[in-house]
Amino acid sequence: MKEKLENLIKESLKNLGIEDGAVILEHPADLKMGDYSTNVAMVYAKKLGMNPRDLAEKIKVELSARQGLAEIEKIEVAGAGFINFYLSREFFTTSVKDILKQGEGWGKNELLSGKKVMVEYTQPNPFKPFHIGHLMSNAIGESISRVVEYSGAHTVRANYQGDVGPHVAKAIWGIINSGESYEDKRALWIGEQYAKGSDAYDNNEDSKKEIDEINKKVYDKTDDGINKIYSWGRKVTLDAFEEIYKILGTKFDYYFFESEMAPIGEKIVHENTGKVFEESDGAIVFKAEKYDPKLHTRVFMNSKGLPTYETKEIGLTITKFEKENPDISIITTAIEQGEYMKVVQKAVSLIHPDYESRMKHITHGMMRLATGKMSSRKGNVVTGESLLRDSMDVVREKVAERELTEEEKNNIAEIVGVSALKYSILRSSLGSDIVYDFEKSISFEGDSGPYLQYTAVRASSILKKADELELRITNYELLIIPEEVTTLEKTLYQFGEVVARSYSLLEPHHIATYLTELASAFNTFYGNTIIVDKNDPHTLYRLALVQAFHITMKNGLYLLGIKTPEKM
RNA sequence: GCACCCAUAGUGAAAUGGAUAUCACUACAGUCUUCGGAACUGUCAUUGGGGGUUCGAAUCCCUCUGGGUGCACCA
Numbered sequence: 175m176k177e178k179l180e181n182l183i184k185e186s187l188k189n190l191g192i193e194d195g196a197v198i199l200e201h202p203a204d205l206k207m208g209d210y211s212t213n214v215a216m217v218y219a220k221k222l223g224m225n226p227r228d229l230a231e232k233i234k235v236e237l238s239a240r241q242g243l244a245e246i247e248k249i250e251v252a253g254a255g256f257i258n259f260y261l262s263r264e265f266f267t268t269s270v271k272d273i274l275k276q277g278e279g280w281g282k283n284e285l286l287s288g289k290k291v292m293v294e295y296t297q298p299n300p301f302k303p304f305h306i307g308h309l310m311s312n313a314i315g316e317s318i319s320r321v322v323e324y325s326g327a328h329t330v331r332a333n334y335q336g337d338v339g340p341h342v343a344k345a346i347w348g349i350i351n352s353g354e355s356y357e358d359k360r361a362l363w364i365g366e367q368y369a370k371g372s373d374a375y376d377n378n379e380d381s382k383k384e385i386d387e388i389n390k391k392v393y394d395k396t397d398d399g400i401n402k403i404y405s406w407g408r409k410v411t412l413d414a415f416e417e418i419y420k421i422l423g424t425k426f427d428y429y430f431f432e433s434e435m436a437p438i439g440e441k442i443v444h445e446n447t448g449k450v451f452e453e454s455d456g457a458i459v460f461k462a463e464k465y466d467p468k469l470h471t472r473v474f475m476n477s478k479g480l481p482t483y484e485t486k487e488i489g490l491t492i493t494k495f496e497k498e499n500p501d502i503s504i505i506t507t508a509i510e511q512g513e514y515m516k517v518v519q520k521a522v523s524l525i526h527p528d529y530e531s532r533m534k535h536i537t538h539g540m541m542r543l544a545t546g547k548m549s550s551r552k553g554n555v556v557t558g559e560s561l562l563r564d565s566m567d568v569v570r571e572k573v574a575e576r577e578l579t580e581e582e583k584n585n586i587a588e589i590v591g592v593s594a595l596k597y598s599i600l601r602s603s604l605g606s607d608i609v610y611d612f613e614k615s616i617s618f619e620g621d622s623g624p625y626l627q628y629t630a631v632r633a634s635s636i637l638k639k640a641d642e643l644e645l646r647i648t649n650y651e652l653l654i655i656p657e658e659v660t661t662l663e664k665t666l667y668q669f670g671e672v673v674a675r676s677y678s679l680l681e682p683h684h685i686a687t688y689l690t691e692l693a694s695a696f697n698t699f700y701g702n703t704i705i706v707d708k709n710d711p712h713t714l715y716r717l718a719l720v721q722a723f724h725i726t727m728k729n730g731l732y733l734l735g736i737k738t739p740e741k742m
Numbered sequence: 743g744c745a746c747c748c749a750u751a752g753u754g755a756a757a758u759g760g761a762u763a764u765c766a767c768u769a770c771a772g773u774c775u776u777c778g779g780a781a782c783u784g785u786c787a788u789u790g791g792g793g794g795u796u797c798g799a800a801u802c803c804c805u806c807u808g809g810g811u812g813c814a815c816c817a
Contacts, residue, residue, distance in 0.1 A: 200758065213760060216797065226797070253761045254797070299817080336817065432817090457815050468745060476815040483817050513746065513812050537747085540810085572780080601766095602755060605747070607810075609754085618780050621755075621766040628780050636777050675758080687756055690765070701775075701782040720777095742780085 175245065175269075176210070176671060179259065182243070183212060186236035190229075192218055205664055208250065208258030215255040226255030233257060266659050267715075269667040271650050273722040281673045281729045286327035292500040293319045293329060296424070297507065299336040300411040301345035303365035304418055306610060307508060309558040310541045313599040315506045316424050316735040317682040318536070322504075324733060325677040330498055332428040334490060337408055339432065343389035344371030346403050347381065356403065361414035362557065364407055418559055421588060422596075423735055428497075430490055436481045439489025442525065443474050443481070450524045460484075462517040465524070472517045487518045495529055502532055504680070509537040509605075536680055539607035541599070566591030569624075578741065586742050590624050593736040597623030600734050601686040621690055623736055626727065629693040630738045632700060633724040640706050640717050647714055654711040662695040662719060669726050673733065682734060689730045696723050 180197045187195040195218060202211045215230035222229060230251040237249060237257075245265035250258045273280050295315020298308045315331075323329045336342075348367025349356050351374075356363075374381035391397040392404055419425070443451055443458060451458050456477035462469035474485045494503055507515070515535045523530035570587040578586070601621065602608060618624035640646075647653065669688070676684040705716045728738040 198758070198760095200760085203757085203761075203764075207761070211761090213798095216760080219797080256761070339817065341817075455814080459814070470745080470813055472813090473815040478815085480815090482815065486817095508811090509747065510811060511817090514817095516746095539748085598754095606755085607748085617767075619767075620780095622780090624780065625766095628778085632778060632781085639777055679758090683756080687765080690756095694765085697781060698783090700777080701773090704776065706777055741778095 175261075175265070175667070179210060179246075182237060182240055183214060183233070185240070186233050187214060187218070189236055190232060191222070201668065202256075202258065205661065207252060207256070208248075209261040209664060210259040212257050212259075213255070215251075215257060219255065227251060230255045230257050263655065263657065263659055266663040266667065267655050270663065270718055270722045273666065273725055274650070274718060277725055278729065280725055281669050281733075282324045282326065283670060283674045283677070284326045285674060285677055286322060286325040286501075289327045289501040290498065291322045291327040291329050291502045291504065292332055292494055292498055293322065293504045293506070294332040294334055294430075294494075295319075295506045296419075297334050297336075298415055299339075299341055300408045300415075301337075301342045301364055302368055302411075303362070304415055304558040306541045306558055306561055309422075309561065309595065310538060310599050310608070311506055311508070312419075312422055312424060313596045313735060314536075314538055314604065314682065316422070317596075317600055317685075317733060318504065318506065318680060320733045320735065321673065321677050321680075321682060321685070324673050327501075330428065330500065331424065331426045332430060332494070333426045334430045334432075334435075335412075336432045338392060338436070340375075340385070340389055341368065341372075342392055342404070342407075343385045344368055344375055345407060346388050346392070346400060347371040347374065347385045349403055349407065356406065359410070361411045362559075364411055365557070414559070418562070421562060422592060423737065430493065432483075432486045435486040435489035435493065437489070438493055439485035439487070440475070440481045442488055442492060443485050446525055450521055460517065460521045462520050465520055466516075469517050469520060470513070472514065474521075484514070484518055484521075487515075488522060491518070491522050491529070491533070492526070495526070495532075500532065502534060503529075504534045504536060506536045506538065508540055510540075511535075512537045534680075536604065538604045539602075541608045541610050561595065562591060565594050569594075572618075573742065582741065586739055589737045589739050590618075590627060590742060593623030593627055593731075594618065595623075596735055597626070597686060600682045601690075603681055603683050623731075623734075624742075626689050626693050626731060627736070627739060627742060629696055630724055630727045630731070631740070631742050633696065633720050633727070634740055636705055636720050637717065637724065640713075643706065643708065645706065645708070645713060645717060647718055650718065653715045653718065655715050656712045660695075660699055660719070662692075662699045662723060665692050665695045666719075666722055666726055669730065676733075685730055685733050689727065689734075692723070692726060692730070696727075 176199055180199055183197045184195060195214060197212060197214055199210050199212050202208055215233055216226045219226040219229045234249050234251055234257060237243070245262055246259050247262035248260040250260070252258050293315055296308055296312040298304045319329045319331055345364055345368035348371035349364070352367055371385060375385050388400060391400045395401055447453070447458055451460050451474055457473045458475035459471050459473050461471045463471065472484050473482050475481055491503070494500065505515070512535070519533050519535065522533070566587040569590040570583060573583050573586055599608060672684055672688040676682060703716065705713070705720060707713050731738050
């Protein structure tokens with residue numbers, strides 16, 4: 175519809191002497207001002223030496239003379255020169271029908287048809303806790319993966335994890351010096367040992383030496399005892415991450431590890447030393463400011479000849495392109511990595527100019543505790559797991575009184591608990607920091623994931639009741655349609671546009687905002703209408719509307735990585 | 743010091759350069775509704791300061807103030 179209208183306006187402009195005019199169509203803030211609105215008259219008035227309102231009137235006449243306007247009931251010129259379009263009853267009736275027909279496919283678009291997109295997100299490190307920052311990255315990355323999928327792309331999900339480096343040595347030192355046997359311990363305990371090791375590294379010279387020694391042995395694998403702890407700890411923490419992914423609903427196609435990327439990156443850096451990279455004070459560096467004054471120099475091989483994180487990142491980038499050759503490679507990380515990533519990507523694009531336009535780095539704000547910045551080094555972390563458990567526990571308390579089986583209650587606790595967390599992350603635009611406040615995140619009122627789920631459950635409950643009464647739609651064409659168009663219908667058809675916009679800006683929060691508006695429209699409808707009424711001829715159409723709502727909400731929640739329960 | 747990001751009701755957020763800046767929480771006043779009250783209806787309050795561009799600025803530019811992040815061998 176939107177494209178069709180845009181084209182009609184373009185043709186009309188052409189007739190008035192404006193070639194290739196850019197047309198912006200928007201939904202007016204107030205539904206009273208129409209369903210679509212354009213500002214073209216104000217944009218081109220000056221060029222034509224006309225008063226915007228007069229031009230708007232002329233465009234209106236041009237438009238009215240055209241074919242293919244069946245869906246438009248009325249065109250009006252308003253305000254400073256806006257042209258407002260009012261869609262017909264027919265249009266809304268048809269759009270509800272389309273939603274029912276498309277079902278799970280409703281909302282998809284073709285913007286990335288035939289393309290492959292790789293999305294890298296979460297990036298927790300073995301031997302360190304999975305903290306709420308990882309939860310944030312996971313929620314965002316998963317949502318972007320799904321939005322990209324809905325835009326027609328084949329999505330490849332990737333996770334990059336640091337399984338070597340000083341943090342591992344610190345954790346192993348902590349384990350050795352804990353005085354406890356480790357075999358029966360879990361990931362949480364390993365995280366605690368990491369915090370102790372990190373503290374010792376900063377405050378005790380002898381410990382620092384021991385940890386540096388361990389770090390070497392992790393690389394060269396000459397100490398059987400350390401090898402044993404290493405493979406045990408790596409497995410325990412990775413398994414723990416896997417459990418969290420399962421609850422969160424993420425399934426990765428690739429796991430990349432720093433230990434594997436290091437030699438690949440090293441080779442590339444050495445091959446390009448003298449061309450891209452250069453020696454400086456015994457290290458190999460990349461002077462990015464030579465190419466872009468806003469960038470800076472970074473070390474790729476330190477003076478001991480060991481690869482830094484930058485080199486591993488190069489190895490990773492090249493590996494991704496060689497293995498999957500994605501059309502777009504998206505990486506989501508916190509904003510702290512922003513400047514660093516620009517330097518690495520500049521280096522990569524000098525080596526492989528064809529990769530440059532395909533690399534996208536999305537940065538998000540930080541999730542902080544109300545009390546201050548979290549640090550896994552100091553041990554004052556709220557782990558992702560504990561947060562999930564807390565959130566799920568609150569839900570379980572809420573459903574304790576309901577007549578549900580234990581299994582159902584557990585399932586609801588998981589689905590709704592995850593939704594509370596994910597929604598509180600995804601409702602804001604990516605740039606902003608989120609100050610994490612437990613009380614607020616578990617409040618399920620109003621602007622929250624559980625509110626959206628609850629609204630969907632109300633809808634499916636009605637559908638179930640109607641089915642029991644044998645009120646079923648057998649032929650959509652025979653439905654008796656009420657004259658009045660509800661706000662719900664005026665909101666439903668916009669879903670596809672919202673998904674497309676969310677993709678082109680890579681901002682999942684547009685979907686969250688839209689769904690909250692949609693839920694509100696549904697609840698208003700629900701609150702003011704008796705939907706199932708055997709004696710009312712409009713009942714079947716209202717049921718179609720409820721069903722269209724349920725499909726839209728379910729698909730929208732899916733894009734946020736949230737499941738829609740049947741009961742709650 | 744330099745660079746990048748951010749600043750919207752009491753609080754947390756939204757707003758493709760557009761119309762009367764939207765939503766939620768809180769507070770207060772209602773609905774007791776049948777189909778799930780985790781709901782609905784109503785009231786209150788806001789674009790950090792100063793310039794500029796534009797028919798039109800929360801949005802773009804400059805500047806000031808306040809906050810965050812990053813700047814050579816950590817990741």
